[in-house]
Amino acid sequence: MAAVQVQASPASRRIDAVRQMRAGVQAMSALIREGDIETLGVALIQIRESGIDPLEAVFAEGVRLLDKSGEYQADGALSVIDWLRSSCKLSGGAAAERVGIARQLEKLPQTEAAFASGALGYQHVVVMARAAEHVGATAVRKEEASLLQAAQTMDPGRFTGVAKNFEHRVDAAGALAEANRASQRRYFHIGEAQDGLVRLDGVLDTEGGATLRTALQAFMKPIKDDARSYGQRCADAVVELARQGSGAKRDGAGPRPQLIIRASLDTLAGTLGAPAGELEGGGTVPAETVQRYACDSAISRVTGRGELDHELSHAARTIPAPTRRALESRDRHCV
Template identity: 35%
Template sequence: MLRALAQAAGGVDDCADAALWALADDELLASLDAAHVLAQRLATIQLALVRELDGRGLAVAQGASSTAVWLRDRLRLSGRSARQLVELAATIDAAPPTVRAALLDGSLTVEQGRVVAETIGALPAEAGPEVTDKATGLLVTWAGRFDPTILRRLGERVLAHVAPDLADQAELAALDRAAERAEARRHVTLSEPKDGQVRLTGNLDTETASLLREAIDPLCAPTGEHDDRSPGQRRADALGEICRLTLRTGHLPDNGGDRPQLVVTMSLDALVNGVGAGTLETGARLTPGAVRRLACDAAVLPAVLNGNSQILDVGRQRRLFTGPLRRALVLRDGGCAFPGCDRPPRWCDGHHVRHWADGGATTLGNGVLLCGHHHRVLHQDDWIVRIASDGQPEFLPPAWLDPARTPRRNLYHRRC
């Protein structure tokens, strides 16, 4: 084998010295195809060598803890690449001989070979040699037309082509196995705040993911022509709105004897002047703008301290638009009052036209319903809301949008 590999290396040297610029277009394309096929064939030889030395235990005999560790040092690979090499070698070795033959003659790439081998390995035990051979031949044929991703999807239904009587039974069994794995691996992790961000990661089973998708999809649509949020940003905002809605319902179980409620602690000066940060119960810090915005929210309890850190107020009831007052807001506004928004009342907070921290009263004449997105817009941008002489809320756009700042109203919810 060493002599053959040396000859192959000589051919590589000749290719490396070739003047690529002098190749005609058709020769350049043909050379690329040939180089790719040769690389895949040589990779198959490497996998066979790895499998053989792993089977002999040569790595452990030389003092390494595993074949992957030995390969990492000898071939100067990353640990992950070395492990994948050993795993792929075992996968290809366990596949039907047809798979390795197709790899060696260039009919399959290594990636396709992995897909075919894993698909065949996942066939039910009831699929005998005849079904296995048919499935392998069909997958190898498909590999001539499809990339590994599509080939894997086709492989999920290969039994329907070669053994329809087993397909339904196998699909149900595969779904049960996948559900068990998803349930065992389900998790959600919130990392510690860093640079103002908390990283949300996790895995959900299909059922839970479908519930989440159904819950956030109605809130992910752009709210108007000036909504320049990315799809990911809209999903993040929708998740926040769902949490606000859940906290407002009051149906969550008690947590430590109290109804679940977000508590923001800040000094009185910070709240009134909007120049200081607030602190959550977790210790995370919030910007002054976020503090003032959350102080409007019925799902948030502001704990206001004086200069000596003594509690001055922990969420006065008159701050919240609840009960008959909220019902009056719903009857008047019909939903988010921001121009062009179609969010229903249940997705909205009561917002003080004159901020509560500035002495604004919690009254119908000083309140307006806003969805989470437009609540943030009003706090962050130059929009102004006011109650007009007819008792209806109207919004003055920023000068960059409308130099005349012509008042606008939401006509979406009007029924007259």
């Protein structure tokens, strides 16, 4: 008599999978609580690569299927974002971000595979998805392998700069439009004093933020026996900057904070396919912004040859300014 195999229902398989997942979480939690400091770092990496990011990839696939099916409407949700907010306890921004990832990953197979394997982190995937939204998944697929290679060797902040440069090369006009839209969202608010404190809140565009950061740096250096936290030094620097001013008058006379932008000759000339300008300290600006600043700035040419040759053939206690600029341009930092 032949044996009859009864396949478990999807609901029972889901319950079993959840049980196994929870058992894995509990086992890893027990290992972490053992407090083996020597292996703690490895364990944290494995949690991300084998747990958090692959599960986010599975979650993205599920969101994509739910989005296409429209099943969220059965729960009274007007959109899949609305459903994620109410059912998965996500903020509106976090829900929209995951929906964006879910929709773009289907068009980026290499990114989806790297995400599922744990080779690519969630924040890197966000950058890839946004690039696809801005310039189209077709353009991203053409450079997907090289972008993923960069992503696996950089933190999300540095990789964002690479992605923005890529977007600028593909669509400089679109990059400029995006920068202009971002600039329109800038604001700054000073609240009323409460309990001896005044709350500040606001956002600046990339170049405005870089200018402010540069202006504050002179007032943020710790002094001898300085017990202030970094945040406290930032707060004190804002107040000191307001007290002293930049030294500039309204007619433009006097010293101003220096905003350093690294850009290729092609960017300065507005050549099609040129990369974006790179702000010192992070962030990119469109070619048009580079050209606008170039009209009222000091321009230093960095070839990477003579500047570094001087360093090889001369000993000095300090790094000459041209050499420092060349090193920062080549390595993105100077030690």
